[in-house]
Amino acid sequence: MTLIGQTATLDDQTAQAVSILRRAQYLIILTGAGVSQESGIPTFRDAQTGLWARYDPMELATPQAFCRKPELVWEWYTYRRRLVAEAKPNPGHRALVELERHVPRVVVLTQNVDGLHQKAGSSDVVELHGSIWRDKCYSACQGEPTLVNTAALAGSPPGCPHCGAPVRPDIVWFGEPLPPDALGRANQASIECDVMLVVGTSGAVYPAAELPVITARAGHPVIEVNQSTSGITPVADLFLLGPGGSVLPRLLEALDLPPTSGQSLSSPWPRPGIGRATKET
Numbered sequence: 001m002t003l004i005g006q007t008a009t010l011d012d013q014t015a016q017a018v019s020i021l022r023r024a025q026y027l028i029i030l031t032g033a034g035v036s037q038e039s040g041i042p043t044f045r046d047a048q049t050g051l052w053a054r055y056d057p058m059e060l061a062t063p064q065a066f067c068r069k070p071e072l073v074w075e076w077y078t079y080r081r082r083l084v085a086e087a088k089p090n091p092g093h094r095a096l097v098e099l100e101r102h103v104p105r106v107v108v109l110t111q112n113v114d115g116l117h118q119k120a121g122s123s124d125v126v127e128l129h130g131s132i133w134r135d136k137c138y139s140a141c142q143g144e145p146t147l148v149n150t151a152a153l154a155g156s157p158p159g160c161p162h163c164g165a166p167v168r169p170d171i172v173w174f175g176e177p178l179p180p181d182a183l184g185r186a187n188q189a190s191i192e193c194d195v196m197l198v199v200g201t202s203g204a205v206y207p208a209a210e211l212p213v214i215t216a217r218a219g220h221p222v223i224e225v226n227q228s229t230s231g232i233t234p235v236a237d238l239f240l241l242g243p244g245g246s247v248l249p250r251l252l253e254a255l256d257l258p259p260t261s262g263q264s265l266s267s268p269w270p271r272p273g274i275g276r277a278t279k280e281t
């Protein structure tokens with residue numbers, strides 16, 4: 001493929017990604033902790049500083065921990081909410097919003113609980129692991145989830161106004177299943193989309209890590225943007241190395257340029273397997 005004009009400066013993987021995104025009608029974006037980290041939100045483990053340094057997050061973000069010490073877990077989330085409240089969307093978040101100008105249908109599937117995609121302006125976000133900004137009744141007394149507005153409630157944690165059970169964050173804890181509606185939508189979208197863009201996820205947390213595999217099996221390209229190879233890389237057709245905050249704006253800039261002869265809109269889809277970053281044999 002000969003590239004002319006400004007896109008000649010793009011590396012081959014980026015040029016191929018641009019070519020795929022130009023033809024896309026339905027784009028799924030799967031995001032993970034790396035995207036939030038670029039907004040200054042520490043990862044689970046990095047957040048354990050000061051008073052919290054002696055606690056293992058694996059022993060705080062579980063239903064068992066909440067049953068044992070609801071006050072402690074509630075306080076930890078109060079601390080985490082404070083950290084998240086200070087964070088702003090980064091250039092990566094904003095570039096993902098801008099992709100909506102280029103692709104008719106865009107859905108963000110995120111493992112992040114901070115709400116930054118919505119804050120940036122993404123119009124359709126599926127929260128696979130819940131949201132740190134919502135609370136629900138621990139006993140799910142009115143069905144799962146029984147959301148509770150805790151703004152005016154006293155207590156640490158407050159009691160559910162319906163049944164009195166403690167209120168907890170509406171977040172998927174270790175050992176808990178994903179919300180069935182969100183997971184169902186994510187699975188369906190992963191089959192139906194015509195390209196998936198994966199950004200800043202290690203591919204180590206299931207079932208979210210399975211979603212790119214579903215897209216690849218359905219014969220659609222998977223484009224990965226990451227600071228290092230991940231559990232997703234073996235199924236990725238294209239791998240763009242670097243933080244989302246710099247790779248995605250560059251991708252967007254290339255998309256805004258007029259198509260080159262090598263990126264004709266009538267080109268057929270690349271065959272599955274072409275340009276795979278790594279291949280399992």
Ligand SMILES: [Zn+2]
Binds near residue numbers: 161
């Ligand atoms: Zn209740």
